[in-house]
Amino acid sequence: MISQLYGYIFARSFQGERVPQHVQNIVLRDYCRKHEKELFLAAVEYAMPNSFVVLNSLIDQMNSSTGLIFYSLCQLPESFEMRTEIYQRILDSSSAIHFAVENCIVNSLESAQDLERIIQIKDLLKIEL
């Protein structure tokens, strides 16, 4: 049972959106309160474009009693291969990723596939627009 979540927020815009860091933190705290999880101080991803250095370092620390909580699934890498590697590493360590805005979790292969479907649809709509 995962009871502790490590926060993960952005210092740069993502998918054309910008959310102030203190607002991202409020959303994480609200999610954890509703789901009765303990929230560890959020780590801020480096502001450099396409950096996932902080995320990779957090994933290394995950285990079966800790998970990650993103502000939004839009903060996942744009590359499908990179996302797949992230899901795999999380599942290999029996951990999970929560997404606060979308109120969803990746904790199994099926849930990762469900999430990918949402991302694919979002990508398609972005191109259509």
Next chain:
Amino acid sequence: MDESEINEQYLSKGRFIGPALDLEALDWIRERVVEISADVLKQPNPNDIQGFLETIHQLVSGAELNEKRLEIIFRLCDLPEFNKKFFLIAKQYLEYIVGNELAIQKRINLSIQMPDDVDSLLSVHADTWSGDSAFEAVVWVPLVNCEKSMSMYLLPPDEYPAFSKSFSEIAKGGSENIFSSIESKVEWIKIDYGQVMIFDQTLPHGNRVNNEASTRWSINCRFKAVFSPYKDKKLGEFFEPISLRPASIRGLQYEFPIL
């Protein structure tokens, strides 16, 4: 110390250290910190201010510290005079180094680093990596005398080009690896109560486990030229103007004559 000496020190070392420019304001800040901290920790207001701060680890555990620290910050930021007093400690230095029309971070940070506490560490970083503008400088004010592991470290500017070049490789190993790569090159800041430091937050810095006998207390706050570029930390959300010159006030109010 004149303007050119101050600026030369900032440019060559990535920081300037000098005497606080308003000791009365600094003492006022330290007294408020102690009063509020004693209240939060349910202790009587101490006569020995320095002793109280340096030995706070005898009154609070590492697990409780962050919650207490946040409560102290919240109450300090509620004091209407606080930011103005803080500004006065370094005003002239800031006007030389940063500019004479300034924005100040709305909520200051308070660091309390107890001996052997592994939960209050700030791993190596530059503020720009988490959304601060490269045009900001940090005013760092110790409330106790700081040196060695009780203090913070800073990578000097002349070491930065080599660090930057190797960053993509060393960052893969995480923040411990980043620190190992610069450990022998950083400057550990030696600074006493009554002094103030202004440092370049674009340079890698942080702290390690405090292996000294005393607790470190320091306050830091970011300043930038009000009309210089902002990044993720925006004016209004994170910064507010603290000094504007008359020409700017007039300029902000200006409208063309109505046709």
